[in-house]
Amino acid sequence: MAPLAHLAMYKVCFRVFCGDSAILAGMDAAIDDGVHVLSISLGGPSGAFYNGSLAVATFSAVQKGIFVSCSAGNSGPNSTSLGNEAPWILTVGASTINRRFRTSVLLGNKKLLHGESMYQPKHADHKLRPLIYHVKEGEHSAWCQPNSLDHFDVKGKVVLCDAGKLSTIDKGEIVLNAGGAAIIIANGIVSRESISAQANVIPASYVGYKEGVEIKNYLNSTSSPVATILCGGTVLGLKSDPMMAYFSSRGPNFASPGILKPDIIGPGVDILAAWKESTDNKKGTKETFNVISGTSMSCPHLAGVAALLTSAHSEWSPAAIKSAIMTTASQVNRMGSAIVDQTGLPADVFAIGSGHVYPQKAHDPGLVFDIQPDNYIPYLCGLGYTPKQVQIIVKKNVTCSETIPEAQLNYPSFSVSIKRGERKAFTRMVTNVGPANSSYTVGDVSVPKGVHVEFAVDDFEYAMRFTSVQQTKTLKVMFSRDANDKEKDLYGQGYMTLVSDGGKYTVRTPFSFKFE
Known part of the structure; x- marks a missing residue:
């Protein structure tokens, strides 16, 4: 993202353990070294910020003018599953990119179903082989767990396994x-169509839920099902992404329910990068390269973007850089349709x-x-923290x-809890970083049925007029909910x-609403 950036690496994890003392020592060293941006692909349990070593340490970094990008976590799609929720952190989720390491399943009925795999042998044959799936023998066999296939005739066959319990390479x-x-x-039905390229030791194709159902329907439609894996190499230019x-x-x-998180999403699936061995x-x-997926991959993408913005706008604070990233984000894919999740819905x-x-x-x-x-x-005081805890x-x-x-924090999003018949007002201070003489009006507005929003600014009812760069205006935003909603x-x-x-x-x- 920022190829001319100078990188400083701080090792704070040893095998699978990342001690708080090591994390804090690493961040202290980074702050003392004068870094401009911190990329932290670490996380932990959610909780009060004063109890979180990362939350405390990253606030010290922000006080020094350092931008902080952190991973949202890899516990989706469950709700309230993210970490690094502090508002001074850019909390980054993961999206796909327009590249696939494609392998396709060719069935005996001529249907071709696309999947992915990192293992693509150059001299693999495309011979149709018997296709088997041992779901009737229990979940262990369906998942292809250890010893679950010992009593079956698997030799020379294509085996269908359900995802879960073990890695694809296992x-x-x-x-x-x-x-x-x-x-x-x-x-499975939870992860649905969200797949990624994985390492393997035999020809493989990791397919989505819809494709898996189609393969299982084919298995049930014939007494002699056959299939083969076709290696498609690297496929670029997909329009359905991100x-x-x-x-x-x-x-x-x-x-902190009053702050909408995550803040942003960025590339975090099938990320090709240098590797130590x-x-x-x-x-x-x-x-020495590897391909990995996770919010640990999307976090440094956003850190790189922040490095470019810091270089171009050295006068901007970390919060201003975060605002620039968030308020200009896209909600559509390359086809102009809404970005979808694993279910195929927006x-x-x-x-x-x-x-x-x-x-x-x-x-x-x-x-x-x-x-x-x-x-x-x-x-922080409004969260109910005591002065000692805030300190x-x-x-x-x-x-x-x-x-x-x-x-009420001057955040580039709103997260509002509202009851029937209730009205709540908030303010935002907006700073002009564009042309000196400029004017802004409220454009598109979207709220759920039964919710209403009104706007006012400090000098005009409908327009904000600026005459200089760095000039600020106060925007008042009032949310109300129908009494009979x-x-x-x-x-x-x-x-x-x-x-x-x-x-x-x-x-x-963006707005989020909690209806009480």
Whole structure:
């Protein structure tokens, strides 16, 4: 993302253990070294910020003007599964990219179903072989778990296995050891169509839930099912991307419900990058690369974007950079349709936050929602933290004489809890970072049925007029809910846009609603 950036690496994990003391020491070293951006592909349990080593340490970084990008976590698609929820952190979810390492399943009925695999032998034959699936023998055989295929005739056959319990490479080894020729791994109903390229030891295809159902229907339609795996190599230019990765952790924000999280999504599936050693045990090779999926991959993508913005706009605060990234994000794929999740339906704000990062637009956002480090103090006090608990985070004496509701923080999104018949008002300070003489009006607005939103600015009812760069204006946003609203869902969503005169800039702010 930022090929001319200088990288400093701090090792804080040893095997699978990342101790708090090591993380804090690494961050102290990074801060002392004067880094501009921190990329932290680490996370932990959700909870009060003053109890979280990452939340406390990253606040110290932000106080020094350092931008912090963190992984949202890989516990999706469950709700309230994300970590790193503090508002001074950019919390990053994962999406797919327009590249696939394709392998396809050719069935005996001539149907071709696309999947993925990193293992693609150059001299694999395309011979149709018997296709088997031992679901009737129990879940262990359907999952292809250890010893589950020992009593079956697997030799020379293509084995269908359900995803889960074991890694795809472990399943492949079990099939190989049982004498199988190839393996198909089919997603379950939870992860559905969200797949990624995996390593294996035999020809393989990891397919989505829909494709798995089609293969199982074919198995039931004939007494002699056959199949083969076709290696398609690297396929580029897919138009259905980006899609939401099923594993990407979702909101709502458990630690601070009044702040919408995650903030953004970025590339985190099938990411090709340099690796410290050969992944296939080749000695003396320089081809040390790997392909990995996870929010640990999307987090550094956004850190790279932040590095570019920091270089171009050295006067911007970490919050201003975050605002530029969030308010210019995209909610559509390359075909112009809504970004979908693993179900094939439009992903909601608790999955994508503001949307998918759009670096070119983030460079020139028009307006930003800025937050200075001390502005977080009344927010933290408003969470119910004691002055002593807030002091653990901000490292200074605090009285908590001023508190604000969470949604009152000058954040580039709104997360509002609202009852029937209730009306709530919030303010946002917007800063002009575009042309000196510019004007903005409210553009598109979307809210759930039964919810209403009104706007006002400090000098005009419908327009914000700027005469200089870095000039600020106050925007008042009032949400109300009908007294007889019959909405039965717990959550709703929406958005608003501020559009510049002439239409060059569109500043988008997402809404989430909790209906009490």
